[in-house]
Amino acid sequence: MLNLVDNKTFVIALILIGALANFITIPVNILNLIKRVLGGLWISLACVAEYFLVSAGSGKMSAATGPSAAQTITQWITILIIFTIVMVGFFIYGVYGATGQYDRAEGA
Amino acid sequence: MANNNLNQPSSLPSVIASSSVGTLIEWYDFYIFGSLALEITAKFFPASNPTAGLLSTLAIFAVGFIVRPFGALFFGRLGDMIGRKYTFLVTLILMGSSTFLIGCIPGYESIGFFAPLLILVLRILQGLALGGEYGGAATYVAEHAPPGTRGYWMSWIQTTATLGLFVSLFVIIITRKSMTPAEFSDWGWRVPFWVSIILVAVSIVIRLRMKESPMFTQLKAEGKTSANPLKDSFGKKENFKMVLLALFGATMGQGVVWYTGQFYAQLFLKNTCKMDSLQVDSWLGYALLLGTGGFILFGWLSDKIGRKVIMMAGMAAALLFTVPLFKQLYNTASPKAKAALETLDKREIKLAMTKLAKAPASGTADSLMTSDTVKYYADGSKYTKKVETILFTAGKPAAYAPKVTEKMTLSESNKWSIIFPIFLLVIFVTMVYGPIAAFLVELFPTRIRYSSMSLPYHIGNGVFGGLVPFIGALISSYNPTNPYAGLVYPLSVTALCFLIGSFFLSNKMEENVAD
Numbered sequence: 001m002l003n004l005v006d007n008k009t010f011v012i013a014l015i016l017i018g019a020l021a022n023f024i025t026i027p028v029n030i031l032n033l034i035k036r037v038l039g040g041l042w043i044s045l046a047c048v049a050e051y052f053l054v055s056a057g058s059g060k061m062s063a064a065t066g067p068s069a070a071q072t073i074t075q076w077i078t079i080l081i082i083f084t085i086v087m088v089g090f091f092i093y094g095v096y097g098a099t100g101q102y103d104r105a106e107g108a
Numbered sequence: 109m110a111n112n113n114l115n116q117p118s119s120l121p122s123v124i125a126s127s128s129v130g131t132l133i134e135w136y137d138f139y140i141f142g143s144l145a146l147e148i149t150a151k152f153f154p155a156s157n158p159t160a161g162l163l164s165t166l167a168i169f170a171v172g173f174i175v176r177p178f179g180a181l182f183f184g185r186l187g188d189m190i191g192r193k194y195t196f197l198v199t200l201i202l203m204g205s206s207t208f209l210i211g212c213i214p215g216y217e218s219i220g221f222f223a224p225l226l227i228l229v230l231r232i233l234q235g236l237a238l239g240g241e242y243g244g245a246a247t248y249v250a251e252h253a254p255p256g257t258r259g260y261w262m263s264w265i266q267t268t269a270t271l272g273l274f275v276s277l278f279v280i281i282i283t284r285k286s287m288t289p290a291e292f293s294d295w296g297w298r299v300p301f302w303v304s305i306i307l308v309a310v311s312i313v314i315r316l317r318m319k320e321s322p323m324f325t326q327l328k329a330e331g332k333t334s335a336n337p338l339k340d341s342f343g344k345k346e347n348f349k350m351v352l353l354a355l356f357g358a359t360m361g362q363g364v365v366w367y368t369g370q371f372y373a374q375l376f377l378k379n380t381c382k383m384d385s386l387q388v389d390s391w392l393g394y395a396l397l398l399g400t401g402g403f404i405l406f407g408w409l410s411d412k413i414g415r416k417v418i419m420m421a422g423m424a425a426a427l428l429f430t431v432p433l434f435k436q437l438y439n440t441a442s443p444k445a446k447a448a449l450e451t452l453d454k455r456e457i458k459l460a461m462t463k464l465a466k467a468p469a470s471g472t473a474d475s476l477m478t479s480d481t482v483k484y485y486a487d488g489s490k491y492t493k494k495v496e497t498i499l500f501t502a503g504k505p506a507a508y509a510p511k512v513t514e515k516m517t518l519s520e521s522n523k524w525s526i527i528f529p530i531f532l533l534v535i536f537v538t539m540v541y542g543p544i545a546a547f548l549v550e551l552f553p554t555r556i557r558y559s560s561m562s563l564p565y566h567i568g569n570g571v572f573g574g575l576v577p578f579i580g581a582l583i584s585s586y587n588p589t590n591p592y593a594g595l596v597y598p599l600s601v602t603a604l605c606f607l608i609g610s611f612f613l614s615n616k617m618e619e620n621v622a623d
């Protein structure tokens with residue numbers, strides 16, 4: 001993952017895509033289509049991220065031993081609760097995006 | 109009363125000053141706990157007591173990102189129902205008294221288990237107060253600021269977080285330098301907490317003279333305030349979707365860029381590069397002070413070219429330059445990266461054997477072996493490493509891992525090689541953080557503005573941003589050979605937020621916020 005965010009090609013491509021959205025006027029119907037597709041992507045991402053979060057957390061908690069085990073478990077339970085709520089929010093955000101709630105009206 | 113307020117508005121500079129001073133003090137109060145965490149841990153959370161250790165985890169780890177959003181909800185609701193002025197007066201009193209009391213609690217040796225418990229309770233109150241403060245101050249200033257210059261006026265509020273950190277570092281450094289290390293460790297660390305009560309008293313006097321926000325006063329006079337701001341903010345799809353958009357398209361990226369530039373850089377220099385703590389804090393102070401003007405510049409610029417464009421440019425800059433800047437810090441400060449400059453003839457190693465007075469419980473101790481290594485570098489920097497190992501009789505294996513203490517003290521010639529990269533990181537912070545208050549207040553209507561803007565702000569900063577040091581350290585522990593591994597988390601979140609913000613946010617500025 002570090003390779004990805006440290007990869008200049010990837011970062012520059014991402015910034016170019018962003019620049020496209022920021023500085024070029026995309027036709028409203030195409031922009032709305034992109035938003036809906038991205039909405040679907042956010043739904044998938046929320047599910048995948050939650051799966052990895054629970055896998056990593058449960059692995060760490062079951063492996064915790066010794067005097068610091070209680071602290072490790074507390075930290076992971078806190079992270080799991082908070083990020084599960086955040087991922088539910090991200091999922092709902094994806095649903096709103098995919099169903100056109102963020103569509104821009106023609107001429108707006 | 110309402111009309112009187114509307115007819116005689118407070119002057120804008122006095123509104124900004126009175127709001128900003130209080131907010132700065134709240135940030136100061138919140139940061140000194142983190143900056144003095146080592147002293148607090150030693151006094152209140154002894155490692156030998158597991159319960160105290162658990163409370164330490166909760167107090168230091170959890171409050172930053174659990175309690176703040178709850179404070180945002182609680183005080184946001186109050187602010188939308190009874191008014192901005194009284195709500196953020198309450199948060200200021202709560203924060204100030206909690207901070208002062210932290211400085212007064214007797215240590216674990218005096219009152220035992222109650223000491224860490226009281227610290228936890230007061231830390232929770234601090235988190236709640238901070239959660240309520242920022243939204244109130246931002247809303248209050250926004251509802252006074254004229255259209256067209258809102259970004260500029262609100263950027264003064266944005267400087268308070270960085271200046272709060274700067275003032276906290278300054279007070280701690282002055283206190284440290286005015287006494288011996290032993291005195292500071294014994295009682296001197298309490299002084300920055302006591303100073304808070306003076307600052308808060310001054311701020312309360314200033315805030316008591318303030319008038320209620322004219323927009324809120326008018327809304328109240330017309331009976332249009334929300335009866336249930338939380339339901340209106342988060343129970344109605346039209347508003348809730350904007351809360352989600354603010355969080356995922358702006359504040360989550362802003363939070364991680366901010367915490368990476370200010371706190372992770374500090375942690376990186378101290379933990380990964382082993383730099384001297386006092387030197388890191390002093391040089392970080394320079395970078396913060398130099399970069400603070402960026403908040404005003406980008407706030408002002410956001411009135412001219414839009415909020416979104418600047419925030420997205422800040423995230424793009426962070427994506428492009430964060431790793432190279434951290435490499436620069438590492439190459440300048442880390443003893444591992446500076447090895448080529450070392451000359452063997454200037455290395456000093458001293459070994460000392462001391463008979464232990466008291467044997468550890470797990471075996472018969474023989475000696476404590478202390479190994480002191482000092483390395484000098486061509487540029488004048490100095491690195492010290494102390495390894496303490498307990499050696500047992502009759503070849504018994506050591507029951508404890510050696511205790512290693514490392515410190516890299518850089519020469520003055522390296523000063524700007526450290527300050528400049530941090531300054532650039534702070535500039536990225538000012539780009540994403542400078543315009544965000546104006547962006548958030550323009551997204552939500554007056555009747556639910558305090559509640560609606562506070563929650564995404566504190567989830568973005570408290571949860572996503574607040575987790576940067578913890579997750580960064582966690583990822584680094586899995587990749588001990590890669591010093592930059594901890595940057596994966598903030599950069600991934602920034603990349604996602606940049607993509608969402610670029611496509612989903614609008615660059616249009618809402619001129620009229622009196623709705």
